[in-house]
Amino acid sequence: MIAKTSPRPAQALKAWLVFTFTALIAQGLCAETITADDPAFTYSGRIDFSDPQAPALMWSGTAVEFGVEGPSVELILDDSTGNSFYQVIANGDDAHPVIIDCEKGLHNYPVELPTGTNRVLLFKRNEGTSGKTLFKGVELPEGASLLPPVPAPSRRIEFYGDSITCGMGNEAPDQGKDNVEAEKNNYLAYGAITARNLDAQYRCIARSGIGIITSWFPLTMPEMYNRLDPNDATSAWDFSQWQPDVVVINLFQNDKWLTPKMDPVPTPDEIVAAYADFVSAIRAEYPDAHIVCALGSMDATESGTPWPGYIEKAVAELKADGDENISLCFFPFDGFRKHPRVRHHQRNAEILTAHIREVTGW
Numbered sequence: 001m002i003a004k005t006s007p008r009p010a011q012a013l014k015a016w017l018v019f020t021f022t023a024l025i026a027q028g029l030c031a032e033t034i035t036a037d038d039p040a041f042t043y044s045g046r047i048d049f050s051d052p053q054a055p056a057l058m059w060s061g062t063a064v065e066f067g068v069e070g071p072s073v074e075l076i077l078d079d080s081t082g083n084s085f086y087q088v089i090a091n092g093d094d095a096h097p098v099i100i101d102c103e104k105g106l107h108n109y110p111v112e113l114p115t116g117t118n119r120v121l122l123f124k125r126n127e128g129t130s131g132k133t134l135f136k137g138v139e140l141p142e143g144a145s146l147l148p149p150v151p152a153p154s155r156r157i158e159f160y161g162d163s164i165t166c167g168m169g170n171e172a173p174d175q176g177k178d179n180v181e182a183e184k185n186n187y188l189a190y191g192a193i194t195a196r197n198l199d200a201q202y203r204c205i206a207r208s209g210i211g212i213i214t215s216w217f218p219l220t221m222p223e224m225y226n227r228l229d230p231n232d233a234t235s236a237w238d239f240s241q242w243q244p245d246v247v248v249i250n251l252f253q254n255d256k257w258l259t260p261k262m263d264p265v266p267t268p269d270e271i272v273a274a275y276a277d278f279v280s281a282i283r284a285e286y287p288d289a290h291i292v293c294a295l296g297s298m299d300a301t302e303s304g305t306p307w308p309g310y311i312e313k314a315v316a317e318l319k320a321d322g323d324e325n326i327s328l329c330f331f332p333f334d335g336f337r338k339h340p341r342v343r344h345h346q347r348n349a350e351i352l353t354a355h356i357r358e359v360t361g362w
Contacts, residue, residue, distance in 0.1 A: 031074065031139040038137065040146035041066050045124075045203055046237055048228055054078065054134040058230055060127045060166050060186040061204040064135055067119050070144025071112070075122060078106040081131035085181060089121040090114065094187065099125075101182065108139060117147065126184045127166045127207060128230035155200035155362065158244040158289075159191040160225060160282070163208035164298060165250050167192075169339035178339045188342045190331075191248065193349035198362055203244070205230075211254035213266055213274045221251055222278050226285075239285040246356055247282055248329075250294040251275075256307050268310065276314040283323060290359055291323075296331030297340055297348055303333075329355040 034040070037052040045062030049055045057064070075088070082104030087097035088111050100109050113120070124133070140146070159165050167189030169178030176183070186192055186204060195202035205225055209216035229235035252275065259266050266274070279291060293311050300307045308330050315326055331348040340348070356362060 031141055032144075033076075033137060033139050034146055035137040036135050038146065040149055041137075042149045042152060044152070044201055046205070046228055048132075048235075051134075054136050056132045056134055056229070057124055058128045058132045059204055060124060060189075060206055061192055061202055062124045064122045065120065065150070066138070067117065067147030067150065068113065068138075068140065068144060069117055069147060070140055071115050072110060072141055073113060073120060073144070074108040074110045074139040075100070076106070076108055076136040076138060077102060078134040078136060079104055079131065080133070083126075083130040083181060084133050085125040085130070085184070086133075087123050087125055087185070087187060089123065089187075090118050092119070097187075099182075102133060106136070119150070123187050125167075125186055126181050127186070129207065130181065131231075132229070153199050153201050155198060155246075156203075156242070156244040157191070157195050157198065157200045157246045157248065157356075158203040159206060159248045159250065160221060161191070161204070161206040161248075161250040162210050162254055163206075163339060164253060164296075165189060165191055165204060165206040166208050167345070168208050170342050170345055172338075172341070174336075174338070174341065185342075188345055190340075190345040190348040190352060193345060194248075194352045194356070197349060197353040198356060200245070203242070209254055210251070211258060212251050212278050213255045213271065214258045214262060215254055216258070222281065225278075225281070243286060244289050246292060246360065247286055247289045248292045248294055248352065249279065249282065250296070251278075252295055252307050252311065253298050253300045256300040256305065268306065271310050272314045272317070275311060276317055279314065279318060279326070283318075289325070290356075291326045292329050292352070292355065292359070293326065294329045294331065294352065297333055297344055299333055299337070301330050301333045327355070327359050 035053045036055055042065045046059050047055050079102035082102055084102040086100040089097050090113050098111050167184050167186040170188055171183040171185050191204055192202055210221050212221050226237050227235050228237040293315050295301055295308055295311055315328055329352055
């Protein structure tokens with residue numbers, strides 16, 4: 001009788017390692033984690049970098065861009081509420097985005113990519129009221145790698161606005177509700193479209209329902225515009241970090257609806273002064289920027305309303321005081337009584353793009 005013998009220890013160890021490694025690959029556990037502080041990531045928007053490995057994305061249109069050589073990537077996101085929506089665009093194909101409906105807490109979100117070299121854009125569709133998302137980097141499959149960053153555009157545009165600038169309801173059916181989070185897409189709002197038209201960096205400081213004098217809640221834009229975190233009154237933004245070439249202010253729609261309900265109702269002179277004061281506050285932060293005072297395309301620009309005139313008077317007063325680097329751009333109201341849909345944003349973007357080209361020479 002011949003006794004069976006066990007494999008030599010070295011052979012047994014090698015066999016175990018091969019089996020384990022193969023199993024890990026099959027389970028996707030050999031992926032490489034790239035943390036958010038890697039220089040391959042390019043960020044845009046007001047972002048809280050107090051933890052460089054978990055920067056907080058909050059404002060509409062905040063984005064992370066990177067290049068990857070490989071067939072897929074997993075985005076590592078830690079969302080505070082589970083109410084944030086993002087879209088992922090590969091290689092500029094914004095007609096076919098991957099939509100991420102965040103779950104609360106830390107999760108990986110896999111995105112399939114074309115084989116080869118890819119540019120990936122992670123873009124926040126909805127606004128800061130949905131909470132913050134910590135971007136904790138990406139996981140790459142075996143053999144994939146990040147690519148060197150592409151330089152950001154040299155031009156810079158920043159927008160201050162309300163629900164129109166956020167993109168509230170822009171993907172909703174014409175007769176649908178305006179406040180469905182999944183149908184709010186800042187990427188297809190007029191500001192983001194204009195920035196892409198002009199090959200400019202884009203920033204959006206906006207909140208649905210906000211005004212200059214009054215809002216649908218106890219917070220106005222003069223109280224919010226200088227925040228790093230839109231939901232934290234103690235969070236201050238350092239304006240020296242990023243100076244735009246052009247600032248677009250599209251506010252007064254909510255003031256138009258709400259000031260008649262105030263007691264006392266503001267006088268026309270008080271309305272004009274409030275607008276001029278806010279523009280002056282922006283000018284103090286951005287002494288060299290061209291400021292576009294916009295309005296529309298909801299019923300604040302309807303024929304016969306005084307609100308465009310208030311802005312015209314405020315701008316005339318600012319120019320008389322020596323600020324010549326300022327202009328007006330109004331978007332016409334076409335009778336659509338809900339928030340602008342994508343087609344309205346596209347039209348408004350064409351109007352604004354042409355205006356900015358005219359006043360800047362871009």
